[in-house]
Amino acid sequence: MSYTLRGRLESRLAALLPPLLAAVALASVLGTWWPVELAGVMVAALLALDLAYHPLLPYQPGWTALPLGLVEFGAVMGAVLALGIGAPLDIALALFAAGWLSAQVLGHGLLPVWRLSYAEDGGELGRAGLLVLGAVAVPFAVAGAIWWSNLPPVVHLPAGIIRGPLVVDRREHLVGSEGSVVLGGIVVRHSDVTIRNVRVVGGENGITVDGYRNVTLDRVSVRGATLDGIHVRNTAITIRGCAVDMRGARFGQGIDISFGAGYGESLVQGCRIVGGQQGILFDASNGMLRDNHVERTTLRAISMDEMSMGGIEDNTVSRANGVGIYCNDHSMCMVSGNSVTQTRADSAGGNRTRAGYGLVVDYEAEAELGENDFARNPARVGIFLGAQIARLEE
Amino acid sequence: MRVAIVGGGLAGFVGYLTLVRGGVEPDAITVFSPELDPAAAWRRRAAAIRQTHMRSESDGHCLPTSFPGLAVREAARRRSLRPLVQSVCDRYHPTVGDFLEHVEAVGASSGWSERIAQTRVERVHAVRDGFELDGNGPFSHVLLATGHPGHALPAELRDDPRAVHSYEPHSYGESVCVVGAGLAAATEWLNALDAGANVTSVRRREPVRRPLNVPRPYLSKRGLRSFRRLEPAVRAALLRELLAPSYPAGTAWDAPLERARKEGRFRVEPSVNGADQVICATGFLRGYEHDRLLARLVADHGLATADGWIVLDPDATVPALTDRRRTLAVCGAAGQYAYPAADTLAGARFAGHAFLRRCRTR
Numbered sequence: 120m121s122y123t124l125r126g127r128l129e130s131r132l133a134a135l136l137p138p139l140l141a142a143v144a145l146a147s148v149l150g151t152w153w154p155v156e157l158a159g160v161m162v163a164a165l166l167a168l169d170l171a172y173h174p175l176l177p178y179q180p181g182w183t184a185l186p187l188g189l190v191e192f193g194a195v196m197g198a199v200l201a202l203g204i205g206a207p208l209d210i211a212l213a214l215f216a217a218g219w220l221s222a223q224v225l226g227h228g229l230l231p232v233w234r235l236s237y238a239e240d241g242g243e244l245g246r247a248g249l250l251v252l253g254a255v256a257v258p259f260a261v262a263g264a265i266w267w268s269n270l271p272p273v274v275h276l277p278a279g280i281i282r283g284p285l286v287v288d289r290r291e292h293l294v295g296s297e298g299s300v301v302l303g304g305i306v307v308r309h310s311d312v313t314i315r316n317v318r319v320v321g322g323e324n325g326i327t328v329d330g331y332r333n334v335t336l337d338r339v340s341v342r343g344a345t346l347d348g349i350h351v352r353n354t355a356i357t358i359r360g361c362a363v364d365m366r367g368a369r370f371g372q373g374i375d376i377s378f379g380a381g382y383g384e385s386l387v388q389g390c391r392i393v394g395g396q397q398g399i400l401f402d403a404s405n406g407m408l409r410d411n412h413v414e415r416t417t418l419r420a421i422s423m424d425e426m427s428m429g430g431i432e433d434n435t436v437s438r439a440n441g442v443g444i445y446c447n448d449h450s451m452c453m454v455s456g457n458s459v460t461q462t463r464a465d466s467a468g469g470n471r472t473r474a475g476y477g478l479v480v481d482y483e484a485e486a487e488l489g490e491n492d493f494a495r496n497p498a499r500v501g502i503f504l505g506a507q508i509a510r511l512e513e
Numbered sequence: 514m515r516v517a518i519v520g521g522g523l524a525g526f527v528g529y530l531t532l533v534r535g536g537v538e539p540d541a542i543t544v545f546s547p548e549l550d551p552a553a554a555w556r557r558r559a560a561a562i563r564q565t566h567m568r569s570e571s572d573g574h575c576l577p578t579s580f581p582g583l584a585v586r587e588a589a590r591r592r593s594l595r596p597l598v599q600s601v602c603d604r605y606h607p608t609v610g611d612f613l614e615h616v617e618a619v620g621a622s623s624g625w626s627e628r629i630a631q632t633r634v635e636r637v638h639a640v641r642d643g644f645e646l647d648g649n650g651p652f653s654h655v656l657l658a659t660g661h662p663g664h665a666l667p668a669e670l671r672d673d674p675r676a677v678h679s680y681e682p683h684s685y686g687e688s689v690c691v692v693g694a695g696l697a698a699a700t701e702w703l704n705a706l707d708a709g710a711n712v713t714s715v716r717r718r719e720p721v722r723r724p725l726n727v728p729r730p731y732l733s734k735r736g737l738r739s740f741r742r743l744e745p746a747v748r749a750a751l752l753r754e755l756l757a758p759s760y761p762a763g764t765a766w767d768a769p770l771e772r773a774r775k776e777g778r779f780r781v782e783p784s785v786n787g788a789d790q791v792i793c794a795t796g797f798l799r800g801y802e803h804d805r806l807l808a809r810l811v812a813d814h815g816l817a818t819a820d821g822w823i824v825l826d827p828d829a830t831v832p833a834l835t836d837r838r839r840t841l842a843v844c845g846a847a848g849q850y851a852y853p854a855a856d857t858l859a860g861a862r863f864a865g866h867a868f869l870r871r872c873r874t875r
Contacts, residue, residue, distance in 0.1 A: 235531065243734065
C-alpha cells in the first residue's frame, strides 16, 4: 500500500480504536488511570512514528508489518518506561498486540472491503476518518475532563503575614505570593497537597507532614523553626527547591524524613539548608537526595540512618561539624558526585567517627561510592563497626 | 437512471461488477460489446505470448474490492498459507489459468452475459440529460471501456513479411528478432530461446525493471496528487515516461538470458538484422485518435486533449460532458490521463469506483 499521510494516520487511528476501548473499559473496571495513560502513549508514539515513516516509505509492502511492529513496540514501551506509567507488562503487551493485529485485519481485509476505494485513496477513510478521529479523541477528552475536574483547588495566600500554625486539611494547592509569610508553621493533614512558593517563619516544625500521601513541597522556605524545618513521618514526600535556615536551632534538623520505608520513594532535590543538627536526615526511609547544598550543621550534614536505602548524589556540603555525609545502621547508600569540603573535626571528646570525615559509613551499613570529592576535609572516608564500602557500578 | 458501459473487455467487466456491488440494479446497466467473454481479447494476447503467470499480484482480479484477492482464494483452495506469505512479500503472481477461471466464475455468477447488447458502439452523442449511443439511450451515466485501439507495429516493419506482432498467434523460427523491451518482449525472448531459436533483442532503450506497469505510489493518491497537479503537456510527458517498456526484475528473467548470452544465442542489437522472423513486441497504439469512437467523441464535442490523451478529471470523467445530471467516464488505456495504471485491473477498479460514486449520488 502507498499510504498518503492522512491515510496512514486515519488507518492507524482506526486500528487503535479496539485497544483504546479495551483500555477505557479496563480503567473503568479497575478504577485507575494507567490503562488510559498507556493507550494515550500508544496513540501518541504510533502517530509520531507514522509521521516519521511517511517520507521514508512511499510504498509499504505487507511484510514490513513485522519489523515495523517490533520498532513500534520498542517505542511504546520506551515511552511507557520513560513516563513512569505503572502498566503491567502483560497488559501493555496485550493492548499493543491488539492494536497491531487490528491494524493488519483492518488494513488488509476489512477496510478494503468496507471502503471500495481504500487502496487507491492511500488508506484514507473519507468522512469516516473524521468519525474515527472523534472516536479516538472522545475517551481522551472525557479522561482529561475527569482529571481536570478532580484537580485540587488552588488557594493563593495573600501578601502579608498569615498567623499559623496553618492547617491544610483537604486536597489543595497552596500557593504563596510575593510577600506572603506564614508565621508559626504549616501542618499538612490531608493527602494530595502541594505547597508552592510559601515562606514559613517560626513554629515548632516549619512544615509537618505525618502519614499523608502524595504531598509535594515546591520552592518553600523555612526559617526560625524550633525543632525541624521540614518534619515528615510515615510517608514519602517530594521536596524541590526548598530553602531551610536552621541557624540558632540547637536540636532540630533541616529536613527530617523518618519512618517512610514502605510508602514509596521520597525525593529531596535542589534544596539549600543552613544550620541545624543535621541538614537532611533520612531515617528508615527510601529515596533520593540530589543536588542539595548543606552547610554549617552541628552534627552531620546529610544522613541516611536506620536501614534507609537510597542515593546521595551531586550534593555539596561545606563547613559541617564532625561528619559531612553519614550512612549508618544497616542503611544502603549510593554516594556519587558529591563534594564535601571544610568539615571540622569534632573528636576532642574521644569519638573517632567525628574526626572531620567527608563520609562516614558506620554500623553494618553498606555504601557504594562513585566519584566524590572528599579531599578538602581533615579525613576523607571513615568505615566503622562492620560497615562496608564498594565501588559503585555506574 | 440508466447506465451504459461501452466495451465488454476486462475494464468494462470490472466496471460492471463494481456498479452491481455498489447497489446499482443490474437491470439498469447495459453493456455494449461485440463479445460475450470479457477476457476474450486478453486471453488471445496471453495465449499468443504464451504467458503463464500474471504480472499483477494478489489484487489483479476483477472484483470491486482489492481484498480478498486471488492469493486468499488460492490459499483457501489449496489449504496452504504459501500464497498469503507470497502475497505479503509481493511475490504472488496468479497463473493465467487461475485468473481466467476466476473471470469465468465471476462472469457466470454476476449475470454479465444478460446485460450484454452484442454490438459495437461507433458514436457517443451528448444529449440534455445523458448520452445516446448509436441512437440507443439516452443513458445518464456512461463508462467508456474501449480497450486498446490496436497493435503498434513499427512503420519500417509494416510490410516486412517476416514481421508478426507478439499478440498475434505465431510460432518461432530458427533465428528470431524481438523488437521491444517490455514484458511481452521479455516473455518472447524466453519463449524463443525455449523453442531453440537464436534471439536478437532490438530496443531503442534499456528496459526499466520494476514489478508493476508503473511505480507503486502512482497506484494511490500518494503519487497521483502530484501527477494531477501537472500542466497537461507536462503530465502527458510524464505519462510517456511512466509507461515506458518495463518488466519485473528477478533471476527467472535474467538467468535464462545470461545462459543464452554465454552460449551465443542471445544478443542485443540496435536494429533489425537478417533473422528469419521478426516479432514486434511493441505493444499497442497509443492515443485517442486511433480509436474511432474516441476520435469522433473528441471531434464532435471539441474535447480538450494532451499529446494523444483526452484530458480527464481526477475521477476519470470527461469534464466538458460531465455535470450534475450526467457522467461520461473513461477507463482502460484511454483513461491513463487520470490514472497512469488505468490499463491494469487495479486501474479498472479505480475507474469503476469513481464511476460508481457518480452513479450512486446522482
